[in-house]
């Protein structure tokens with residue numbers, strides 16, 4: 731199974747629109763971060779977790795020619811802003827694309843992208859078949875298990891795909907979900923910044939604490955802001971926790 735990080739930046743991306751503050755970002759390509767999406771490929775399935783606002787650019791950059799399934803963590807626009815870009819896959823694949831998420835996120839997507847659904851569907855707009863996933867399923871050659879956790883004011887869900895657990899926009903993780911993540915080869919967690927604490931996101935030290943607690947072989951952090959320098963941060967992190975960066979590919 732191959733996982734490609736399509737984007738690893740926080741909600742405004744790095745740098746932010748307008749390039750404000752970008753003079754402080756060191757010129758390392760790993761400090762340029764699109765919003766968070768990830769691509770999981772197996773012999774039988776091409777799965778996307780979250781469609782970020784840069785989704786069109788991400789699919790071109792990573793040469794994604796087929797999408798069999800979309801999993802959505804939650805309805806914040808930095809995770810669903812690219813849903814419209816699935817349109818071309820509908821045309822090429824000549825079919826709607828299945829999309830799995832929580833009941834709350836699906837409800838919100840329906841209202842935010844009202845033109846894609848129901849009687850008012852705009853002709854030619856993206857066709858996704860949305861269904862709630864609330865327990866472990868098998869999809870082609872993988873198992874997919876939803877992982878519920880807290881993102882400040884809302885409950886959202888990440889996904890364990892075989893031994894890859896992806897949890898972004900995390901504030902806290904209940905024990906019942908930690909049990910589901912345990913034993914994964916790779917875990918992805920969000921780590922917004924070093925400090926101060928944030929009401930809806932883990933800081934990097936808080937994410938490291940969870941990685942240590944769960945004793946996962948390798949943890950990657952995503953959803954970093956402009957002030958997190960890739961190299962400086964990796965130099966400070968323990969070896970089993972690394973920052974992910976856009977277009978990083980890992981094989982599990």
Ligand SMILES: [Zn+2]
Pocket residue numbers: 740741806808809899953
């Ligand atoms: Zn986010």
Ligand SMILES: [Zn+2]
Pocket residue numbers: 804806881899
């Ligand atoms: Zn969010």
